[in-house]
Amino acid sequence: MGTATRAEPVPVWHQRRVRIYDREAPLGYLLLVPTLVVLGIFLLYPFFFGMWLSITDSELGNVGKFIGLGNYRFELRNTDGVFYGAVINTFLYTGVTTVFKLGLGLVMALLLNQVFPFRRFVRAALLLPYIIPTVLSYEAWRWMFDPTFSVINWLLVNTHLVHYPGPNWLGVPANAMAALMVVNVWRGTPFYAISFLAGMQVIPVDLYEAARVDGARRWQQFTNITLPLLRPVLLVVLLLSTILTFADFQGPFVLTNGAPYNSTQLLSIWAYQWGIPGGAIGLGAAISLVLFPLLTIVVAAVLFMLRRPE
């Protein structure tokens, strides 16, 4: 508006510039409309609607009436401690796998950052588990963990590492949880490696050369250059990965579905079991909503651990 009424002559390009920047706000909001509409209808609305569902006795297909905190009370008290088990399992599953994925991902990224023959092929091959649809590769793992025809056990027995039948991977509580974690680490590590590799490739080579001139050993270079400069990547990757692992559904669903005896029960699986096959949508919503504050705590913890060292 100002440009149109201004009396003094203003250079033409400047006029245009001012006018154009005045218009940035409407365009800015306009460009956000499609995103906000989609996220509003299919993310924000269901989220708040889910909060409402969790305090009703809704069933599959019809919204029930308000029952206060009944679902939460039932969840906490009347399900034979499955709830607490599921919470502990969810934390354990996320914590243990994250540590391994972080460590192995770093190692994998360091290796992939080296020069060796068939580098492209090796890199593509190592990142494969992350690309292949989870459910499909987990079916292969389930077949590898088969109680009678486990190829893993065949290998272990034939290399004389265990005695004949070998462990029952998915049928014994502790084994099942371990199996679940192993497969999650197998699938998740490449994501860490890809991201770390990306982060390492933008670290200036001069830094390493300078360090080498100063006589820094490989390990010193790693702790003093690579790690600090990877911090932003580390932060993003850890955030995304902990969130996704915390709310993981498809892998555990295919591999164990909470069995045996709820020993691998996770909040996500339990919410599904009550909500869909069980038909108690209200209770299911109450269970899955517990994830939200817990997830916020986990995210806060990650942010706190990786805060800028100052």
Added chain:
Amino acid sequence: MAVQSTTRSGLPEVKRPKVRKPRIGRVIGDSLAGRVIRIYVPLLLFLVVTLFPFYWMAITSFKSASELFDFSVSPLWVREPTLAWYQHLLTQTNFPHWAFNTAVVAIISTLISLFCSVLAGYSLARLRYRGADSIGWGIFVTYLVPPTLLFLPLTFVIRELHLFNNLWALILTYPTFLIPFCTWMLMGFFKGIPHELEEAALVDGATRIQAMLRIAIPLAVPGILAAALFAFTLSWNEFLYALIFMNDSLVKTIPVGVTQELIHGDEFFWGELMAAALLGSVPVAVLYSFFVDHFVAGMTAGAVKG
């Protein structure tokens, strides 16, 4: 090494031919034995553990029913390969339908997500207006609301829209997890494009929209490609929504069809299951093998600059 040898002898003139290989990456030259222990052995271990499940998947799919459960001889090789499982899968099951559905859903939801997130990414990264930062944060925070939290209330939304057993249920819900990821990644790419390029166009009389369409978006094509790959892979991989919204065998996607319909009661037809798993993995694996570098580039833009 070359530098050291000169200083040790104290002579600038070197007796040995001074062949210094151009160093790509960050390799510190050392002995072959050192490299074997430090690089090749760990790489080999990683490769074996990573690839074995796929190897097992592949050979299982070529084994006959009797060979499948014969562990008296080494199960690590196929003695009489057969295509029977593939034949059965492609002719006697709904697998072709599932494959078609998965492709349709993945392609359309990827396109929708790209459309939304290119615009949103551009807006958040390049335009200055009140609230841009908070909206950017808000989109990032949607990560805290994963599908696991949304699927139960979403069943009501889908019912309201009469989309049960309709591919549109998936096409419309997948963008909820694709858009935040793509937007975040594309913001990184847009931030990397120098402002001067667009400003020059503006000075020459282009409108802001023209500057966006003709300058910024074409320059962000590698980023858009990377985002497209990620989005496509994520949609191809999706399981929970498809499991809940698709009950009709003909409208299922590969992950749901394979886990729900190829298992009859307690009986596992591992040969067929693995054949389906392999076929279901091929499209993403092929796509990905062509574009590994874009994947890494995408992560660079998203994670490093974002």
